[in-house]
Amino acid sequence: MNDLATPSLLHRAGRETIAYRALEGAGPGVMFLGGFMSDMTGTKASALDAHCRSTGRAFVRFDYSGHGESGGAFRDGTIGAWRDDALAVLDQVAAGPQILVGSSMGGWIMLLAALARPERVAGLVGVAAAPDFTEDLIWSTLDDEARRTLAEAGEIVMPCDYGEDPYPINTGLIEEGRDHLLLRAPIALDRPIHLLQGMRDEDVPWRTALQIAERVTSERVAVELVKDGDHRLSRDEDLARLCAAVDTVAGVASNHGERAAGR
Numbered sequence: 001m002n003d004l005a006t007p008s009l010l011h012r013a014g015r016e017t018i019a020y021r022a023l024e025g026a027g028p029g030v031m032f033l034g035g036f037m038s039d040m041t042g043t044k045a046s047a048l049d050a051h052c053r054s055t056g057r058a059f060v061r062f063d064y065s066g067h068g069e070s071g072g073a074f075r076d077g078t079i080g081a082w083r084d085d086a087l088a089v090l091d092q093v094a095a096g097p098q099i100l101v102g103s104s105m106g107g108w109i110m111l112l113a114a115l116a117r118p119e120r121v122a123g124l125v126g127v128a129a130a131p132d133f134t135e136d137l138i139w140s141t142l143d144d145e146a147r148r149t150l151a152e153a154g155e156i157v158m159p160c161d162y163g164e165d166p167y168p169i170n171t172g173l174i175e176e177g178r179d180h181l182l183l184r185a186p187i188a189l190d191r192p193i194h195l196l197q198g199m200r201d202e203d204v205p206w207r208t209a210l211q212i213a214e215r216v217t218s219e220r221v222a223v224e225l226v227k228d229g230d231h232r233l234s235r236d237e238d239l240a241r242l243c244a245a246v247d248t249v250a251g252v253a254s255n256h257g258e259r260a261a262g263r
Contacts, residue, residue: 007019007021007040007069008021008022008093010088010093016071017070018063018071018085019063019068020093021040021060021061021062022058022059022060023052023058023059023060025052025053025056025057026057026058027057027097028057028096028097028122028123028250029060029095029096029097029098030052030057030060030098031059031060031061031089031099031100032045032048032060033086033102033107033109033110033113034064034067034103034106035103035104035105035106035130036167037067037160037167038068038103038104043232044101044127047239047242048242051243051246055247057250058095060098062089062093064082064109065077065085070085074168079108079134079179079180080176080180082109083109083113086112087116087117090113094120097121097122098121098122099121099122099123099124100114100123101124101126101242102124102126102127103126104128107126107128107131107212108129108182111124112182114191118189118190118191121189122249122254123192123193123194123249123252123253124189124194124249125195126193126209127233127242128203128204128231128232129195129197129204130203131181131182131208132177132182132183134173134174134177135177135181137203138169138174139174150169150170150171151171154170154171155168155169156169157169182215183211183212183215186215186216186217187212187216188217189216189217190217191218191220192221192253193218193220193249194221194222194245194248195209195212195221195222195223196229196238196241196242196245197209197225197226198225198226198230198231198238199228199229200228200230201229201230201231202230202231203231206225210223
């Protein structure tokens with residue numbers, strides 16, 4: 001069990017060091033994947049940590065490269081690199097089947113990781129999951145001047161709506177993101193999935209959750225729309241929904257596994 005002030009470090013040859021915190025417990029474990037420019041000390045990650053402690057379930061959270069306490073520069077990050085960070089933690093830190101919980105960009109990383117390691121994934125919980133956001137929510141919204149600046153300078157700076165510093169968007173993030181788009185075709189995942197989505201989310205349209213539900217091949221998909229919910233879904237009642245969703249997915253995954261083993 002790791003104290004919050006002292007994260008463990010996952011060293012990788014030729015790659016950035018990843019900071020993580022792991023809690024031992026029962027399976028399936030829970031692994032949290034944060035959002036764009038977020039870190040593992042956020043409200044949802046902390047709420048899940050407390051919930052897993054109270055229920056005796058294993059829990060892992062980490063920072064992508066260029067985020068939080070991990071090595072590297074944010075500007076060097078791409079969707080593929082952050083997916084690889086998640087896979088490294090899944091492969092080398094988490095033990096046994098995992099319920100992947102992805103928030104915003106983490107919802108995209110969650111799906112990519114599940115496609116890469118289906119045998120390690122017991123279920124998925126998305127919170128304002130944002131697959132394809134570099135294309136659908138950034139590139140497609142840029143006007144001609146912004147696209148011209150991006151092409152000429154290689155980077156633009158976009159404002160943050162949450163009182164934080166503006167964040168840089170570079171051509172590498174946009175272009176590499178196109179190699180990982182998911183909503184254009186079926187997503188071959190046969191796992192229980194629960195998608196939480198606020199209908200007052202000004203960053204990710206609530207219909208994105210319905211698109212994900214339509215695209216995944218699993219029949220065990222629930223979409224929970226919170227009419228007055230925003231993008232962060234970090235109110236007490238939202239955090240309670242998140243923890244309940246994790247418990248529900250864990251139950252569905254366990255029951256399905258028992259039935260499968262009995263056949």
